[in-house]
Amino acid sequence: MNARRAALVAAAVLGLAVVVVIVVRTPWNVLPEPPGGYTEPDPTAGLGADRIERAEAFAAALRPASLVSIVLGLVVSAVLGLTPLGGRLVRAVAAPLGGRWSTQVLVGVPVLVAIGRLVTLPVSVYAETVRHRYGLSTRGWGLWVRDVAVSVAIGAVLTTFVVLMFLWLVRRAPRTWWAWAGGVAAALVVIGSFLYPVVIEPAFNRFESLPAGELRSDLLLLAEENGTPVQDVLVSDASRRTTALNAYVSGFGSTRRIVVYDTVLAELPDEEIEAIVAHELGHVATDDVLTGTLMGALGAAAAVALLGWLLTSTPLLRGAGADSPGDPRVVPLLLLLVSVGGLLAAPVQNLVSRQIEARADLRALELTGDAEAFIGMQRRLAATNLGDPDPPAAWHWYFASHPTAAHRIAMAEDWQRLEGP
Numbered sequence: 282m283n284a285r286r287a288a289l290v291a292a293a294v295l296g297l298a299v300v301v302v303i304v305v306r307t308p309w310n311v312l313p314e315p316p317g318g319y320t321e322p323d324p325t326a327g328l329g330a331d332r333i334e335r336a337e338a339f340a341a342a343l344r345p346a347s348l349v350s351i352v353l354g355l356v357v358s359a360v361l362g363l364t365p366l367g368g369r370l371v372r373a374v375a376a377p378l379g380g381r382w383s384t385q386v387l388v389g390v391p392v393l394v395a396i397g398r399l400v401t402l403p404v405s406v407y408a409e410t411v412r413h414r415y416g417l418s419t420r421g422w423g424l425w426v427r428d429v430a431v432s433v434a435i436g437a438v439l440t441t442f443v444v445l446m447f448l449w450l451v452r453r454a455p456r457t458w459w460a461w462a463g464g465v466a467a468a469l470v471v472i473g474s475f476l477y478p479v480v481i482e483p484a485f486n487r488f489e490s491l492p493a494g495e496l497r498s499d500l501l502l503l504a505e506e507n508g509t510p511v512q513d514v515l516v517s518d519a520s521r522r523t524t525a526l527n528a529y530v531s532g533f534g535s536t537r538r539i540v541v542y543d544t545v546l547a548e549l550p551d552e553e554i555e556a557i558v559a560h561e562l563g564h565v566a567t568d569d570v571l572t573g574t575l576m577g578a579l580g581a582a583a584a585v586a587l588l589g590w591l592l593t594s595t596p597l598l599r600g601a602g603a604d605s606p607g608d609p610r611v612v613p614l615l616l617l618l619v620s621v622g623g624l625l626a627a628p629v630q631n632l633v634s635r636q637i638e639a640r641a642d643l644r645a646l647e648l649t650g651d652a653e654a655f656i657g658m659q660r661r662l663a664a665t666n667l668g669d670p671d672p673p674a675a676w677h678w679y680f681a682s683h684p685t686a687a688h689r690i691a692m693a694e695d696w697q698r699l700e701g702p
Contacts, residue, residue: 288589295583365602367613459589563644
């Protein structure tokens with residue numbers, strides 16, 4: 282079996298492993314059917330007509346911008362990756378510095394990342410303007426620029442590191458690079474999952490411990506009852522950027538902590554804060570982060586193996602103006618293939634995510650035993666975060682990582698019926 286065919290077989294085997302993990306680890310039936318059948322979700326989620334109209338108007342203003350941003354990014358990536366233009370650019374920007382292959386990566390990748398971001402920047406400005414108009418964003422434009430710059434810088438550094446390692450492996454092992462690179466990609470997914478809470482999160486927010494009091498004690502006790510004790514309860518200064526409500530649990534072992542937006546503390550009563558935190562603790566109880574990391578690691582290894590097949594395609598290499606997978610001129614094509622792969626994988630990832638989120642909702646209900654607080658929390662989140670309670674089916678299928686508020690409330694009502702008075 283030649284190296285190209287071996288890469289394709291490995292991609293198929295690893296892809297099958299991803300499918301098996303998804304089938305086995307995804308909670309497809311979250312709640313037993315109650316007597317009389319499942320509750321039909323109320324499309325309004327119990328929100329007033331003015332709230333629904335505002336949420337629908339907000340979504341209608343942002344959805345086209347999201348699609349335009351995706352299309353623009355793909356078009357630019359395709360122009361740079363499927364023609365010699367991208368390869369020439371990579372060589373040209375590195376030429377003044379000597380033009381070594383490593384220099385082409387170190388200089389060329391940040392330039393490509395910056396171009397992609399600049400092309401979609403007007404759409405991002407429009408989207409931020411819409412968020413300001415509807416009161417969801419509280420950022421001044423100075424802070425917005427800073428956030429964009431930091432995000433681009435982090436993305437450029439990480440992408441450059443990965444691509445540099447990728448090409449180094451290709452040049453060191455021309456026939457088996459995809460196998461080595463697949464293992465490295467899987468390892469990087471695992472490492473990134475552990476480092477994100479302590480490296481990336483602090484680049485955008487400041488955190489302080491929630492002062493001692495009844496709420497802090499109740500949240501720590503909730504984590505203990507869940508079997509997932511945490512080291513601290515932190516408050517994020519989210520109000521510097523948004524009025525949105527959110528909370529999450531991040532980290533592992535000694536770094537695990539509950540993080541609550543300061544907007545949550547300002548807007549929600551304690552019982553609803555406990556409901557939202559209980560949902561996040563539900564993810565920890567069922568090892569959702571570890572499962573997601575496993576899926577991501579296997580998916581990354583499968584994707585790299587598939588790249589081992591695609592990047593040895595003569596027509597693709599010729600179109601990109603590259604001589605081999607180890608030629609730095611292949612970098613724009615590599616970034617295009619990664620982007621396309623992400624878009625193709627999104628519906629599956631979101632399908633799995635919606636089921637996992639539903640299971641975490643169930644855990645929150647079991648942990649607090651308070652369906653009314655959970656329902657109140659969902660309505661308040663939908664109203665404040667301007668979530669469309671009844672989005673278009675196709676949009677929800679492709680983009681939604683969570684069930685709609687209407688479905689989450691309906692499940693809470695079903696749980697209430699199953700538990701009885």
